[in-house]
Amino acid sequence: MNPRKDRPELGAIIQRDRERYGVAPHTPAGLVTPDVLRKIADVAERYQAGQIKLTSAQRIALLGIKEQDIESVWRDLDITPGAPLGLCVRSVKVCPGTDWCKRGQQDSVGVGLEVDRRYHGMELPWKCKMGVSGCANDCAEVCLKDFGLIGTPKGWH
Known part of the structure; x- marks a missing residue:
């Protein structure tokens, strides 16, 4: 079995179940417009995110994303990923x-x-x-x- 890991190159963090991922768009100062908030909700619904989490870093994380959907999620969001991983x-x-x-x-x-x-x-x-x-x-x-x-x-x- 090939254990799944974080996918920093895709801005995705493996979750506890080791099957699904979390992604968090970059939201400078925690500010988003109503249109961006609707887009995030629509993408979360389209890709069956299990939850949407407001993080302590003022991000909006989509949790429960399938690995095969990560790139499509980012394409549809059209928002830069946050920097959740690495030395930065x-x-x-x-x-x-x-x-x-x-x-x-x-x-x-x-x-x-x-x-x-x-x-x-x-x-x-x-x-x-x-x-x-x-x-x-x-x-x-x-x-x-x-x-x-x-x-x-x-x-x-």
């Missing part, structure tokens, strides 16, 4: 910041999107997770990340 910057978690939160002190969405644009997927000698919070409430859980910024009234810490 895996995610940049971002809070709502001054765009949406009454407590926001700094533009965490704008800064977070720029950090994501520059560093998401960058190869490193270790796996790395980043976060950008717009205030000391730290809704992006910067204190749990490898690198992060927290907004204050006077700038970033």
